[in-house]
Amino acid sequence: MSSKDAAITEAQAVAISYFAAVAARDSVGMAACWADDGVDHIFGFADLKGPKAVADYFDELFAAFPDLEMSVVSTTSEADRCAVRWLMTGTFAGPGSFQGVDPTGARIEMEGCDVLTVASGKITGNAAYTDGAEFARQIGALPESGSKTEERLTALTNTRTKIGRKFAASEPEAVADGVWVIRGGFPSKTMNVYLIEEEGGVTVFDGGIKAMTNSVAAAGARFGGINRVVLGHAHADHRGVAPGLAVPVFCHQADKADAESDGGEHYFQMDKLDRHARWLMPRLLEHWDGGPVDVAGTLDEGDEVAGFKVIHLPGHAPGLIGLWRESDRLALVSDCFYTLDPQTGRKGFARVPHSAFNLDTDQARASILKLAEMEPAAAWAGHADPLLGDVRSLLETAARET
Template identity: 70%
Template sequence: MPIENRRVHVRPRLARLAAGAPEPIADGVWVVRGGFPLKTMNVYFVRDGDGVLLFDAGISAMTDAVAAAGASLGGITRVVLGHGHADHRGVAPGLDGVPVFCHPDEVADAEGDGGDHYFDLSLLAPHGRFLLGSLLPVWDGGPVVVAGTVSEGDDVAGFSVVHLPGHAPGLIGLWRESDRLALVSDTFYTVDPQTGIHGHPRVPHRAFNWDTEVARASIRKLAALEPASAWAGHAHPLTGDVRARLERAAETT
């Protein structure tokens, strides 16, 4: 049975400001876009029995909106973290009683500092250093308690887990062969974290990567799946010739 969410009726106006309503993007899959400043944080909902699971968990300010969206879709069964950074685990601690899962290589950071120990904000421009240094602690919901792990090839609500390390050691995507849909967290960026400007897909900014060269290889691994669409943790999906776009993204710095 899906677990009831307890925050559904709390501060609905604030919730609407922090995130939108769930938008259907594929059979049994929805996205809630939220966060500040630019509503570029994506939380995915995937049909999971009578309820929905969350893939990625946005920022803490999205908690009420995500809980309300989950309730409207039958209740949140579980949270699966694409990775454990502050802006991807944010709502998880506020969803009372909902179990959290991630890749084994991500457990320590999801339960710890959210990867902060390998971030290097000195690689950002001064304004970006100030902006991201200020926002990361506000975005974060804090450490989560991991109830279990999912690894390469595991079935999660009709999707297959794909390990795409680099940006984070245990970053995962969810892949559905039937419609070639990929939900991939921060495997690539299409928005500049320092300016909010959208552009072509590229390797995530080095300031936030566990290992940038490994991240590059993971983009190529994703490209080889030939997705029809690839939805990342931020901003808009990749469509069209996704393989070629990803192969070019892997070459970026």
């Protein structure tokens, strides 16, 4: 017998022993088949770590379905893995509940597949698949497929989706050739996320707020997919969508630690806000934030991103960056400047970002002047409306008079 055959035989033998224990409703015997650090991923139901967690889960299942039977339909082994197709039947009669649902008396008949990984005679991992929605239907937690109740539930879900989409974010709006902005945030949609077309999809620049995630993902899919997210900086209202898009995230090296932790809140000075904003802003930041991100790589002055050059504009944040396209003198600059009052939400003239959120306000002024010297034809910030027309003059006024 070859070593490969031995591995297959071992995996299959352990799988058969494990499912024999399931059939016998023997949670102790099931636990004995598991390695101490084994993990059972029952997709849509639970992630169980270690033998005790597996035993506890199945004890709950057996108490909820007193006549539960799980029979093996077939097994297929390769190397250290064995796939087991199974059929499970039973009655949700109790007396125990299952995952918080009280017994309904419903009869179930479910098919599924477990893919077990075995080493040294023990299960080290399992990926278990079944139709969670069908299980919910069969126990009465969801309406029957094709029923009037399901139709009404679907209509309600669609209505909620339409309302949520309307309030969460706008449809993409053209900024320039190959560049789009999605505006989000309730009620005024003052949070800007940019999509930059490139080969194979788009780059997302500036991460907006968490509530915009689905809208940005959907827009990106229509453009061929999102290749990466580039954070203008790490603040909560500029990284919000990044964790939920499941793509590589990039930022300036000086903002990497903040992007991976508190979003820069350690240098905020909320006491510089008025009384109302001091109370409200921490709550808004928590609501807006998608949470820390894993930074895949860093960018610096002069690096190229989707046909733009990176410009470093520190002050509001240590690693705040903008994107500059020389061909049409377009600048996407995150929070290099504001065109709204963050305490009231009122839009208006260009100004230095509020000192309550700046690492270094003097440096922020210098960065605005640096941008002015580039003489943009249009400068789009992380919030509200762009600067158009005599952009240099508007920026110089902002740096020197606000």
